[in-house]
Amino acid sequence: MTEQWTTDHKVTLLAQVESRPAAADSQGQRWMERRHTGLVLAACNCGWTTGWVPKDQMPSTAELLGRHGVPMP
Numbered sequence: 001m002t003e004q005w006t007t008d009h010k011v012t013l014l015a016q017v018e019s020r021p022a023a024a025d026s027q028g029q030r031w032m033e034r035r036h037t038g039l040v041l042a043a044c045n046c047g048w049t050t051g052w053v054p055k056d057q058m059p060s061t062a063e064l065l066g067r068h069g070v071p072m073p
């Protein structure tokens, strides 16, 4: 018998970053400034995702563990 393919639960966590060109330094070089927006996202290989949500609205680790297994670092 051929085994069925399954979409395993494997959660990825992302933190949103925004950037802007900084003022030129003494060499005239412009670097990109980056910072976190405070939004985070959890997405599972099964298709489930929180979308971008404020950090304090992210489901608890216990909920993630219960529904989708161990989050990947």
Ligand SMILES: [Zn+2]
Pocket: 008, 009, 010, 044, 045, 046, 047, 048, 067, 068
């Ligand atoms: Zn899942």
